[in-house]
Amino acid sequence: MAVWSSAAAPVLLIGGWTLAAGRQPGGFDSTVGTISALAAENATDRWLMTAALIGVGLCHVVTAFGLSPAALPGRIVLALGGVATALVAAFPLPAAGDAPAHAITATLAFLTLAVWPAFAWRRRSASPLFARRRGSFWSAFALRRGSASSAFALRRGSASSVFALRRGSASSAFALRRGSASSVFALRRGSVWPAFAWRRGSAVPWVLRPPVSAAATLVLGGLLGWFALALATGDRVGLAERLAAGAQACWPLIVVCALRLSARRAPASDSLS
Structure with a gap:
């Protein structure tokens, strides 16, 4: 599900602003006009951009829900960005006057998605719960099993020895050896098994490692900073906004695709769900 939602988000966003811009009378300069202007109350066929923004927001929420390998705080922030994106369409720009609700939701959407x-980064994937506990559980079980087996074997040897003294010394010697051998074998099984029971946890895919996550945040934040500067100066606002919004829509898709490739290369027991 996360694959489809993450792939649909940039398609809806880019396709939406392209179709909506083509419907504006007299042409629409995408390097100057903003995305919000295409969903404004006085825009022609504003439903195109409105539906696209709502669809993008829903896609981000679905992607956050399915992106289980990522850390939970990152998934929550991504979902908040999706909700804020949908709210941008719910509070369109008016034909005239200020739009504080639109400004707040748009700012929240851009910040969270950046x-x-x-x-979302992780240092190391957690080992399955059963794998973490299995070593200690089986260690205790095996040690107890070894001790019990040792006592049982020695008792069997002693009993057989007494019985065998009546029948012959050869049976006695065999019984004692059997008890000792069983004791040593049981204790070794108890001691060796824990060494093979623990698991350290699978390596984190490159896309969720701290350096990559930090680099992605810097790039997305830099594009957002350019958009903020363009708003202040009025220079190519539409271009800066589209680059920032497009990059934010594409990064979840890159994360999902990288995780799927990593899961295919990893062993089945260590694959990410």
């Missing part, structure tokens, strides 16, 4: 990689 910083969520910084909260």
Whole structure:
């Protein structure tokens, strides 16, 4: 599910602003006009960009839900970004006047979608619960089993020895050896098994490692900073916004694709769900 939702987000966003811009009378300069202007109350066929923004927001929420290898805080921030993106469409720009609700939701959407990689990284994937506990559980079980087997074997040897003294010394010697051998074997099984029971946990895919997550946040944050500067100066606002929004829509897809490739290369027992 995360594959389809992450792939649909950039398609909806880029396709939405392309179709909506083509429907505006007299042409629309995408390097100057913003995405929000295409969903404004006075825009022609504003439903195109409105539906695209709502679809992108829902896609981010679905992707956050299915991106289980990522850390939970990052998934929550990504989902918040999706909700804020949908709210941008719910609070469109008016034909005239200020739009504080639109400004707040748009700012929240851009910020959360820019910083969520910084909260999604992991140092090491956690080992399955059974694998973590199995070593200690079986260690205790095996040691007890070895001790019990030792006592049982020695008792069997002693009993057989007494019985064999009546029948012959050869049976006595065999019984004692059998008891000792069983004792040594049982204790060794108890001691050796824990060494093979523990698991350290599978390596984290490169896309969720701290350096990559930090680099992604810096790039997305840099594009967002350019957009903020463009808003302040009025220079190519539409271009800066589209680059920032497009990169934010594409990064979840890159993360999902990288995780799928890593899961295919890893052994079945260590694959990420």
